[in-house]
Amino acid sequence: MRKFSANYIFDGLGNFYKNGILKIDDDGSIIELIDTNGNLVEENKLEFYNGIITPGFVNSHCHLELSYLKNKIKEGTSLPNFISSVLENKHLNIENANLEMKNADEQMKREGIVAVGDISNNSSSFQTKINSKIKYHTFIELIGIDANDIDKIEIFARNIKKEAQKLNLSNNYTPHATYSVSEKLLKFITDDAYKTNSIISIHNQETESENEMFLAAKGELLKSLQKINPYYKKFKPSLFNSLPSTMINLPKCNKTLLVHNTFTSEKDIKWVNNYTKYAYWCLCPKSNLFIENKLPNINLFANEKVCIGTDSLASNTSLSILEELKTINFTFPNIDLVILLKWATYNGAEALNLQDKIGSFEKGKIPGINLIENINFTDMAFNEQSRVKVLF
Numbered sequence: 001m002r003k004f005s006a007n008y009i010f011d012g013l014g015n016f017y018k019n020g021i022l023k024i025d026d027d028g029s030i031i032e033l034i035d036t037n038g039n040l041v042e043e044n045k046l047e048f049y050n051g052i053i054t055p056g057f058v059n060s061h062c063h064l065e066l067s068y069l070k071n072k073i074k075e076g077t078s079l080p081n082f083i084s085s086v087l088e089n090k091h092l093n094i095e096n097a098n099l100e101m102k103n104a105d106e107q108m109k110r111e112g113i114v115a116v117g118d119i120s121n122n123s124s125s126f127q128t129k130i131n132s133k134i135k136y137h138t139f140i141e142l143i144g145i146d147a148n149d150i151d152k153i154e155i156f157a158r159n160i161k162k163e164a165q166k167l168n169l170s171n172n173y174t175p176h177a178t179y180s181v182s183e184k185l186l187k188f189i190t191d192d193a194y195k196t197n198s199i200i201s202i203h204n205q206e207t208e209s210e211n212e213m214f215l216a217a218k219g220e221l222l223k224s225l226q227k228i229n230p231y232y233k234k235f236k237p238s239l240f241n242s243l244p245s246t247m248i249n250l251p252k253c254n255k256t257l258l259v260h261n262t263f264t265s266e267k268d269i270k271w272v273n274n275y276t277k278y279a280y281w282c283l284c285p286k287s288n289l290f291i292e293n294k295l296p297n298i299n300l301f302a303n304e305k306v307c308i309g310t311d312s313l314a315s316n317t318s319l320s321i322l323e324e325l326k327t328i329n330f331t332f333p334n335i336d337l338v339i340l341l342k343w344a345t346y347n348g349a350e351a352l353n354l355q356d357k358i359g360s361f362e363k364g365k366i367p368g369i370n371l372i373e374n375i376n377f378t379d380m381a382f383n384e385q386s387r388v389k390v391l392f
């Protein structure tokens, strides 16, 4: 057994325990979290740390397979150009792609990440995942705007799924983005989601012209998609924002991670809350700054179910949930640290259906134990120097 204490222990559920004591078994399972009411009495073998102790972090959105694009894509060029750059670099069949994925996985471990919702367009990341201590849920991402391609896509999807299942990797199908899937493909994904109670994860409103495309068949995104695939010349606007236009074809009763939300309006949020009770707003602020040099208005989401993702090394300089939280904390200091920490722990675990195993310090769970050092305790805020140390 080990006993930990710190200035504060965050329980994952939204509470700080000042000078609390956390007891764990040798395998890391939680025995109990004791509220000392701030009066810590010295006891034998109690490990005291300066900082905040939290459950392990959940990275709700990553693309491990894009790790080879680290330092390859120019910053701040906006989503349409980002997509073109990723496609241009696809020929880089880099020999050390596996090494880059392994490094990325190890970086996440060092950053106290215990679970990842990972997008896969192919099976290249599967070996790294099965050899990792991190719990991965693989979203097999499907793309296809032309309904005539549906048979081809279904065969492709089923083949990747077979590979994932052979390796016992938790997985399900998911659509890429609002602007890249036909209604037929959404129906295939939705039918499967109903049958298997799977989780949906979709890139949402990452660039301003995504809404323009659906409202009026105009804008930079549509122009650039038309260059990649002439089928987009036939694109018909729905006259609504991209989010409601797409979500109407997604299941109401499955957990749905809406990823990015940089250009999501208050009206969109209301619409989603009327449509489903199972939406999670996954924020990836450092990726938004990298690609669009813009953050969502995170104040709009303060009362919503939010989780946090890093996105991939193609659009981020690190895979660290704490760095994402710092970015939010420095720009939106009005949002309490307990809220941010819940987004990074319990909410992420719940979004990936892992809430019974990780995400909080509740008896029997093995959530991992992080220490965040260098906290500004006067303002209960992060510093530039705030860092994660994995305690278990």
Ligand SMILES: [Zn+2]
Pocket (backbone or CB within 6 Å): 061, 062, 063, 119, 203, 259, 311, 312
């Ligand atoms: Zn992404």
